Amino acid sequence: QVQLVESGGGLVQAGGSLRLSCAASGRTSNRYPMAWFRQAPGKERECVAALSWSGVRSYYADSVKGRFTVSRDNAKNQVYLQMNSLKPEDTAVYYCAAYNRGTYSSTSYYSRTSDYDDWGQGTQVTVSS
Numbered sequence: 001q002v003q004l005v006e007s008g009g010g011l012v013q014a015g016g017s018l019r020l021s022c023a024a025s026g027r028t029s030n031r032y033p034m035a036w037f038r039q040a041p042g043k044e045r046e047c048v049a050a051l052s053w054s055g056v057r058s059y060y061a062d063s064v065k066g067r068f069t070v071s072r073d074n075a076k077n078q079v080y081l082q083m084n085s086l087k088p089e090d091t092a093v094y095y096c097a098a099y100n101r102g103t104y105s106s107t108s109y110y111s112r113t114s115d116y117d118d119w120g121q122g123t124q125v126t127v128s129s
Contacts, residue, residue: 001026001117002024002098002100003025004024004096004097004098004118005022005023005121006020006021006022006094006095006120006121006122007021007022007023007123008020008021008123009094009124011126012086012126012127012128014087014088015085015086016086016127017082017083017084017085017086018083018086019080019081019082020080020096020125021078021080022036022078022080022081022096022120024077024079024096024098025077031053031074031106032098032099032100032104033051033052033104033109034051035047035050035059035070035096035099035109035110036048036049036050036081036097037094037113038092038093038094038125039092040092040093043092045113046061047112047113048060048063049061049068049069050109050110051070051079051109052106052108053072054107055071055074057107058109059111064083067083067086068082069081069084070082079096086127087127088127088129089127090127091126091127092124093124093125094122094123094125095119095121095122096119096120097116097119097120098116098118099118100116
C-alpha cells in the first residue's frame, strides 16, 4: 500500500495558477503509474491527468488539455499537477492516486477511478470568478 499526501491547494482567482504536489511513501519501488482526480460537490470523481511511471506517457481530460501539466520526480517520490488558466469550473477537491495492481509497462497509465486503491486525503482548489 502507498501512502499519499497532497498539498498546494488553495483559493485563486480565475486565470491564475496553482501547483499541486503529491508525496508518496510506503512502497519499496516508486515505479508505478499515478494520476490526479478531482471531485466537485454533487459530481462524480473524474480523472484530470494520469502518468506512466516512466513519465513518458500521459493522459489529460479534455476539459484541462492545454492548461494542466502532470509530471513526476521519482527520485523524490513526488507527482505534480501544474494548473494554469484556472476557471471557476475547476473548483473541486483534488486527489492523487497510485496504481497498485498487476503488472504494467513503463508506458502504462490508468484513468478510471476503479483502477486505483491507494488515494490521498485530497486538497481543496477553489477558483473565484
